[in-house]
Amino acid sequence: MTSHFDEKQHDVQVELEKSLAQSFYQVGVSLQNNEDNFSAHLANLHDVLDKIITLGKFQFVKERFGLSGYELKLIALVFIQEIEPDSLTPYLGLTWFEQGPYLSLDKLLVLSHQPARKRAILNAGICHSLAFRWGLLQSNTQLGLTQNIRLLPELRAFLQSKEIRFTAEGLFSYPVTKSVDRAFSVFKEQLGDLESCQFYKINNQDMTFKRWYVEQLAATHSALVSYIPVEAPGDTGSASVIHGLAALLLASGGKKVFVVVPSWVExxxxxxxxxxxxxKRQKVLCFFFSNDAMSESLLNFCEITPSLPSIDVLTQVWIKLSAQAAINSEDRNKAELVASRYPVPIYKMSAIASEAQKQSGVDFWQALKSRCLKEQRKGPQELASLMEPRFSLNDMVLSEGVAQQLHELVSRINYQTELKSRLPRFTDGCKALFWGRPGTGKSMAAEAIAGELQLPIYIVNLANIASKWIGETEKHLAKLFDEAERYNAILMFDEADAVFAKRSDVESSHDKNANMGVSYLLQRMERYSGLLLLSTNLKANLDEAFLRRFHSVIEFTLPNPSQRLAIWERVLGNNADKTLNDSVSGLAKRFELSAAQIINITEVALLQSLILNQSRISKENIAKALLRELSKQHEGFMAQHEIKVWLEGN
Structure with a gap:
């Protein structure tokens, strides 16, 4: 930080430092030789000391830390001994390279006052003065008359040069100015008078949010902001914290500093x-905590509880961040859709909007949705795996009834805000069960819904959720639901009967714990505000209490002949030769296959055609792949005749 003390005063200080070093040396020689003019040299030393402590930097230190003039003289003496160590030679009897460039407290007291007054100074408690308590004057061990005294390194740098540098290993970060984030405007009406208190408790456990919030408080109050590491750097005691605060005060240049305090410092x-x-002597320092266990009687702190903004407020923030000259009703609707669907942290909204604006040739709101979706893909990875939606509902061949129910699920999310405004008892969230034979499109339908809504979808990892240890399953589920809710993700429990199974009669502690897990799931399902999907092959295995809570229970059946034909044509595309294209209708009618089986058969057949260097898939390729697929279900022998008939065109 550039000093606020001018160049002219700096030049005066340099000249006085030279005079002080010379006087320092002369007093030492006189003392060493027991000369009669010792008192005259000591008086000259004090004349120079009186002048140097009137300079701006020394007066700043005096005022900032509430020091006495005598303490300031001690600091000036230690300062000159550190920057001009050769001036100590007469006191040490050795070169300072051998002894070290420090004087003992005893020698400093002799130099700083008449020797006869040393006992009175000690009795007055100089060792407990603010200069020592702040760590501006320090010793390596417990303070005593024989201990060498040195300056706080940042104080020496402050007095000597125009800049104070904080090391990476330091406890506090360098105090900096932050710019105002336009998204912070939503909290302005919640702010009280920050001038009347020094200690604040922010009721929010998100350390990133708390840091951003304090930055914005500092920006709106023309204050600096400084941070303490979230993890304690080794065994850090109160003295280290005090020394860090002293350095912070020196670097602040007299401005107010807001300090973000992690729990380990509290x-x-x-x-x-x-x-x-x-x-408490430093009103220029304001501290912001988040620990509920703080002692109110000791700190006398003020509480700040940032209220989460409503969808309407977030909509206005997105509109403001769009920086568009004119906003029409369509833009407002798009902003409301982003606000309701993508609950990105408010401290990231400005950065996300800025990134969206940089995408030239793309509609801002579409780019914004893409950036928000990317941000939301940082959810509960250890408990669920992210699935990138590859499909939309138009990519699926569905019966009319299933298609209608899936579109209703999408619409329930799209119209959630309007439903809430018109139905007072409307509850957030949507829960649906997909059930049916394997390969009938349950997982694909979940992907398609995520694609339609442009929301992240997490396939729950049941192996990481279920646990044999008492209480562990509930803990895993709590974390999963909390994280998914935070990112407004679609949660998909595949093969859900593994977790959502019927509760059994209690015959052992294992049964009791399993039933407790099911009961907990019921509670979290009720409160989940996002889209929750479950899939199972056997609906009968699920607990009836779950079934009553679903908004939709959708059965996925094997496709009928016309649907199978549509699936075959869509999957084969332009990869089939003419003979195969002409016989696809018979293939669809003759073999009752699921969509997943048709996809598998086509992939194997295409691979065979490539191996045989064929340009298109032939009937023979399909026949071999079909026989292999049916053999998985032990139907190969029975199917051989049907396949032969189909190959012969009958």
Whole structure:
């Protein structure tokens, strides 16, 4: 940080430092040789000290830390001994390279006042003065008359140069100015008077949000902001925190500093009374905590509870961030859709909008939805796997009844805001069960719905959810639902009967724990505000209490002949030769296959045609692949005749 002290004053300080070093040396020589003019040299030293401590930097230190003029003289003496170590030679009897460039407290007291007054100074408690308590003056071990005294490194840098540099290993980050985020405007009406309090508790456990929130408070109050690492760097005591605060005050240039305090530092504020006595002297420092266990009687803190903005408010924020000159009703609807569907953290909204605006040639709202969806794909990866939607409902061949029910699921999410406004008892979220034989399109339908809604979909990893240990399943489920809700993700429990099974009679502790897990699932399903999908091959295996809670229970059956024909034609595309194309209708009528089986057969047949260097898939390729697929179900022998008849064109 560039110093606020001008160049002219800096030049004056340099000249006075030279004079002080020279006087320092002369006093040392006089003391060493027991000369009669010692008092005159000491008086000259104090004349120079009186001048140097009136300079701007020294006066800033005095005022900022509430020091006495005498403490300031001690600091000036230690400062000159550190930047001009050769001036110590007469006191040490050795070169400073051998002894070290420090003087003991005893020698400093002699130099800083008449020797006869040393006992009175000690009795007055100089060792407990603010200069030592703040760590501006330090020793390596417990302070005593024989201990060498040195300056806080940041204080030496402050007095010597125009800049203070914080090391990467330092406890506090360098205080910086943050720009105002336009998204923060939603909290302005919630803010109270920040001038009347020094300690604040932010009722929010998201450390990233808390950091952003304090940055914005600082920006709107013309303050600087500084951070303490979330993880404690080793065994850090109160002294290290105090020294860090002292460095922070020096670097602030007199401006107010807002400090974000992680939980590991809070114990010093809660239990160390001497620490608190020092901290409370500095009203320029404001501290922001998040721990509910803080001692209100000790800190006398103020609480800040940032209320989550409504959909209407978030809509206005997106409109503001769009930076569009004119907003029509269509834009407003698009903004409302983004606000309701993509609950991205408010501290990321500005960055996401900025990224969307950089996509030239793309509609802003479409680009914004894509960026929001990308942000939401950072959900509960260890408990569920992300599935990239590859389909839409138009890619599926469905019966009219199933298609209608799936479109209703999509519409329930799309019109959720309007439904809530017109139906007072409308509950958030939607729950649906897909059931039917394997390969009938249950998983594909889930993907298609995610594609239609442009929402992330997480396929729940049942192996990581279910646990034999008491209480573990509930913990895993709680984390899964919380994370999915945070990202407004679609949750898909595939083969759901593994977790959502019927509750059994209690015959053992295992049965009791399993039933408790099912009961917990019922509760979380009721409260889940997103889209929850379950798929199972056997609906009868599910607990009836679950079935009553579904908005839709959709049966996926094997496609009929006309649907199979449509699937064959769509999957084969232009890869079939003329003979195969002419016989696809008979293939669809003769073999009762699921969509998944048709896809598998086509893939195997295409591979065979490539191996045989054929340009198109032939009937023979399909016949071999078909026989292999049916053999999986032990139907190969019975199907051979049907396949032969189909090959012969009958």
């Amino acid at each position: 114990r010093h504020f809660s239990s160390d009374y001497d620490f608190m006595d020092i901290v």
